[in-house]
Amino acid sequence: MAGSPVQVTGTVLTTRRVEAYHALTVVAPAVADRFRPGHFVTVGVGGPYTSMLTRRAFAIHDVKPDYGGTVEFVFSVRGPGTAWLADRRARDTLDLVGPLGRPFPLPRDPCTCVLVGGEYGSASLFVLADVLQRRGCRVDFVLGASSADRVFGALRARRMGETTTLTTVDGSLGMRGEVTDVLAGVIADARADVVYACGPMAMLRGVTAVCVEFGIPAQVSVEQSMACGVGICMTCVVPVIDEDGVTRMVRACTDGPVFLGERVRFDDVGTIPFDALGAPGGRHG
Amino acid sequence: MAVDLRSYLGHVELPNPVLTASGCGGTGRELAQFFDVTRIGAFVTRSITMSPRAGRPTPRMAETPSGMLSAVGLQGPGVEVFAERELSWLAQRGVRTIVSIGGGSVAEYTALARRLADAPGITAVEVNLSCPNVEDRGRVFARDGSAAAEVVASVRAATRYDVPVIAKLAPDVADVVSLARLCVDGGADGLSMINAPLGMSVDVDTMRPSLAAGTGGLSGPAIKPLAVRCVWQVHAALPGVPIVGMGGVMTGRDALELVLAGACAVAVGTALFHDPYACQRILRELEELLQARGFDRLADAVGLAHRPAGAGPRNRIELEESSL
Numbered sequence A: 001m002a003g004s005p006v007q008v009t010g011t012v013l014t015t016r017r018v019e020a021y022h023a024l025t026v027v028a029p030a031v032a033d034r035f036r037p038g039h040f041v042t043v044g045v046g047g048p049y050t051s052m053l054t055r056r057a058f059a060i061h062d063v064k065p066d067y068g069g070t071v072e073f074v075f076s077v078r079g080p081g082t083a084w085l086a087d088r089r090a091r092d093t094l095d096l097v098g099p100l101g102r103p104f105p106l107p108r109d110p111c112t113c114v115l116v117g118g119e120y121g122s123a124s125l126f127v128l129a130d131v132l133q134r135r136g137c138r139v140d141f142v143l144g145a146s147s148a149d150r151v152f153g154a155l156r157a158r159r160m161g162e163t164t165t166l167t168t169v170d171g172s173l174g175m176r177g178e179v180t181d182v183l184a185g186v187i188a189d190a191r192a193d194v195v196y197a198c199g200p201m202a203m204l205r206g207v208t209a210v211c212v213e214f215g216i217p218a219q220v221s222v223e224q225s226m227a228c229g230v231g232i233c234m235t236c237v238v239p240v241i242d243e244d245g246v247t248r249m250v251r252a253c254t255d256g257p258v259f260l261g262e263r264v265r266f267d268d269v270g271t272i273p274f275d276a277l278g279a280p281g282g283r284h285g
Numbered sequence B: 001m002a003v004d005l006r007s008y009l010g011h012v013e014l015p016n017p018v019l020t021a022s023g024c025g026g027t028g029r030e031l032a033q034f035f036d037v038t039r040i041g042a043f044v045t046r047s048i049t050m051s052p053r054a055g056r057p058t059p060r061m062a063e064t065p066s067g068m069l070s071a072v073g074l075q076g077p078g079v080e081v082f083a084e085r086e087l088s089w090l091a092q093r094g095v096r097t098i099v100s101i102g103g104g105s106v107a108e109y110t111a112l113a114r115r116l117a118d119a120p121g122i123t124a125v126e127v128n129l130s131c132p133n134v135e136d137r138g139r140v141f142a143r144d145g146s147a148a149a150e151v152v153a154s155v156r157a158a159t160r161y162d163v164p165v166i167a168k169l170a171p172d173v174a175d176v177v178s179l180a181r182l183c184v185d186g187g188a189d190g191l192s193m194i195n196a197p198l199g200m201s202v203d204v205d206t207m208r209p210s211l212a213a214g215t216g217g218l219s220g221p222a223i224k225p226l227a228v229r230c231v232w233q234v235h236a237a238l239p240g241v242p243i244v245g246m247g248g249v250m251t252g253r254d255a256l257e258l259v260l261a262g263a264c265a266v267a268v269g270t271a272l273f274h275d276p277y278a279c280q281r282i283l284r285e286l287e288e289l290l291q292a293r294g295f296d297r298l299a300d301a302v303g304l305a306h307r308p309a310g311a312g313p314r315n316r317i318e319l320e321e322s323s324l
């Protein structure tokens, strides 16, 4: 199977700081070969005798052909696992599984695409933009974060995008506010056909609401806490309306992380909707 | 020389003793991306219920020191869809499959066993007794020996004679040995232990329980000593009963520890989340460890830690000689 994931021990090629974020480039040809935009990797953290049992998930930011194939991911330090990763140096080894997840679906014909990223969520959008542009699509960016140092990839967006709109909650870069405050204007100006988004759940919900108003699809990449990343633990589920109209609790790691926004029941994330298949006292089959 | 790794659950022979733990191997398809699932001793399904179940709300998972808490709530498609889509897939590929079942009443377990009785491709049935009994205000079956025995007896009666029934026990019960004995008296051909004991953690940032369900099952190396203790105690009391040992098996050494305590097979759960190749790696490591200790057969190592202090280190035969 072309897209099937592999586990590899990769060597760290470079580490860098990008504003508030860390970026690690790891030599992992088998992962790079199979990569498509929207895929993620999981990383074992803490070394061989670690007490940290669950792998950490990160969106793939970039792949390059160097040394047979490298993958880069971008992260902010949140807890002990990402703190350990931030201490990695060139030539250290990392245990990676990937590429994982359902990648962003691509339009068959050239069209206009708005790419929306919140915080480190924009990391996965640049390889997507590249593929879209090579298919003749127009790409516009909307990137946002709480503050200027947390907007990832603003320069690259300005280089690649037809237009780039930046927002920060504190007003330290671009417009003051959230990406959803400016999205409608960008969609209207560009006459966008589709929106791709990656970022916090609340942002994805807002992006989806705007797209529903315009009647255009939003392809959103969700983040849920994950224990395995490969579809075997069932801890990462989100309520999603299936093609048959029935809500099912589906795995963000293998059925996602990219979903059609209007199918995700954002208001019900963190609950079992009463009308979901198999909900307590609810529908059975 | 290669070690004879065959393992027996009742009269069913498995080519090797490494299984997946229930609820930790998905449908089998996911792991098949990484390795040939027919090569492990057996694939154990998640606990199957009569109707589809949506499970618990998220967050369902929290990492804890050397372990994790999880509360999935037996999410699954229900036995009909399971039999049509999952069991048939496993059977077509020749995967030895142990179907775990979970119910809220004796009648539900019985109905599950009946529904599965004529489904092809079932190597054994595992009865997950850590389910709340809806007829007893949600008390878990495993906490009530007579209810557990009743479940086992009715599943045994509804299952084909040549398919072993294995009772799965949890460590957080008053007396695991008497529970095990009641299950065996009820007709269990084997025992599987341990299910994940209940634990809890509180997120000090949100100042709320980390899991939406509040409590969750604790799994991983954190519970290995509990698993070794349970396997040890039950093997001492019921030496003839096959035990599938599980709880924090990450390496071949962990597997050997459970074997020496009395397990004839070993299941791998949480380790699969970290390393999808864990079953194969653990099997290889176990074989090497047995070889290095001079064993020709896995069976000779089962329960060996129970021999008296000072008795021969190698195998049962020496043990008997030295006790002459």
Ligand SMILES: Cc1cc2nc3c(=O)[nH]c(=O)nc-3n(C[C@H](O)[C@H](O)[C@H](O)COP(=O)(O)OP(=O)(O)OC[C@H]3O[C@@H](n4cnc5c(N)ncnc54)[C@H](O)[C@@H]3O)c2cc1C
Pocket (backbone or CB within 6 Å): A040, A054, A055, A056, A057, A058, A059, A060, A073, A074, A075, A076, A077, A078, A079, A080, A081, A082, A083, A120, A121, A123, A222, A223, A224, A225, A226, A227, A257, B062, B063
């Ligand atoms: C598909 C996907 C893509 C991601 N991409 C990125 C990325 O590109 N950059 C980035 O900085 N972060 C990303 N994350 C979030 C990242 O996985 C968490 O920040 C990281 O796991 C935190 O680990 P920790 O040990 O530092 O924190 P802790 O809070 O100590 O983690 C403890 C446990 O919770 C889990 N966990 C905690 N927060 C999250 C979360 N938000 N999502 C998933 N699991 C979580 C961890 O895996 C671990 O099991 C992504 C998550 C997912 C699911």
Ligand SMILES: Cc1cc2nc3c(=O)[nH]c(=O)nc-3n(C[C@H](O)[C@H](O)[C@H](O)COP(=O)(O)O)c2cc1C
Pocket (backbone or CB within 6 Å): A233, A234, B021, B022, B023, B024, B046, B047, B070, B072, B074, B100, B128, B168, B194, B195, B196, B217, B218, B219, B220, B221, B223, B246, B247, B248, B249, B267, B268, B269, B270, B271
């Ligand atoms: C996410 C998860 C789901 C589980 N689901 C089941 C289940 O459906 N039925 C069952 O009998 N045990 C279930 N278990 C318990 C495991 O089968 C096993 O007994 C326990 O986790 C200890 O083994 P480990 O430390 O190797 O994981 C589950 C465990 C986890 C972590």
Ligand code: FES
Pocket (backbone or CB within 6 Å): A225, A226, A227, A228, A229, A230, A231, A232, A233, A234, A235, A236, A237, A251, A252, A253, A254
């Ligand atoms: S993270 Fe385990 S099933 Fe999705």
